[in-house]
Amino acid sequence: MTTIVVEVMPKAELLDPQGKAVAGALRRLGKTEFTGVRVGKRFELSVDGPADAALLAEVQELADTVLSNSVIEDVTGIFVLEAAAGETL
Amino acid sequence: MRIGVVTFPGSLDDRDAQRAVRLAGAEPVALWHGEHDLHGVDALVLPGGFSYGDYLRAGAIASLSPIMAEVIDAANKGMPVLGICNGFQMLTEAHLLPGGLIRNEAGAFICRDQRLRIENTDTAWTRGFTANQEITIPLKNGEGGFIASAETLARLEGEGRVIARYLDVNPNGSLNDIAGVSNERGNVVGLMPHPEHAVEPGFGPDTAAAMRSGVDGLAFFTSAIERSLVNA
Numbered sequence: 201m202t203t204i205v206v207e208v209m210p211k212a213e214l215l216d217p218q219g220k221a222v223a224g225a226l227r228r229l230g231k232t233e234f235t236g237v238r239v240g241k242r243f244e245l246s247v248d249g250p251a252d253a254a255l256l257a258e259v260q261e262l263a264d265t266v267l268s269n270s271v272i273e274d275v276t277g278i279f280v281l282e283a284a285a286g287e288t289l
Numbered sequence: 290m291r292i293g294v295v296t297f298p299g300s301l302d303d304r305d306a307q308r309a310v311r312l313a314g315a316e317p318v319a320l321w322h323g324e325h326d327l328h329g330v331d332a333l334v335l336p337g338g339f340s341y342g343d344y345l346r347a348g349a350i351a352s353l354s355p356i357m358a359e360v361i362d363a364a365n366k367g368m369p370v371l372g373i374c375n376g377f378q379m380l381t382e383a384h385l386l387p388g389g390l391i392r393n394e395a396g397a398f399i400c401r402d403q404r405l406r407i408e409n410t411d412t413a414w415t416r417g418f419t420a421n422q423e424i425t426i427p428l429k430n431g432e433g434g435f436i437a438s439a440e441t442l443a444r445l446e447g448e449g450r451v452i453a454r455y456l457d458v459n460p461n462g463s464l465n466d467i468a469g470v471s472n473e474r475g476n477v478v479g480l481m482p483h484p485e486h487a488v489e490p491g492f493g494p495d496t497a498a499a500m501r502s503g504v505d506g507l508a509f510f511t512s513a514i515e516r517s518l519v520n521a
Contacts, residue, residue: 269349271381
């Protein structure tokens, strides 16, 4: 099994109310060294076969059109997760 | 005049929207998200709620529903389409309206009677109002912050496509206090507050005259009917 990871973040210039709330909690815990927190999403898409160029092109297309909304978010990463031998992800 | 109201998994205000359509004088037609059939309606309402639990992004999964192919096609041909709250989010996700809606600036779900100014009375859903009419209808959302690129925002303002603006307070951090927008043609309108909850004396917002007597939302629905009669 192959897993392709897609990472999506709210656009940098937009307010991220979720990140703001987490940042507030860290501040209340006294963790003042963190000057900002942003919260994004990680999708894991699994397939039976290998992640060939055609499949990755399709993932890129889906990442841009379905998994993210370019008005409010950016796709920040797409990569293949390699499963170690004998390990189930 | 038959106005379709589409029910999606997680729609909450579909029955209220149907009732508003009936009180406005049209025949409501219940439509189902999983069909490819608009049953010959003359106009469409995408109601509020939490389709698919707001998973992925609010309105995103619903915007990919089978019936949305027909909704998009009809909208592009000029059929009046009103998206309320979650319906507004679907219309932006379907690219029928510009911009997007993000979580409220304050992080909290907001539920209040909201004063608005109707700034465009040329759309299919606002022609029953007078220019700059101030109305009060309920607002209830968690992800109602309207955002768009500076370029898109300037175009919306320049073309008068901000159809309603928040008065008194900006409840959710929307840019330029935007509560609703229309497409270029004026047949597709998205609105974050809920006109369908202010259509019947006894069940609307309070007014100076009496408690729960506000029916300011009714004109959105009668607007679509007047338009249909004009075109007939």
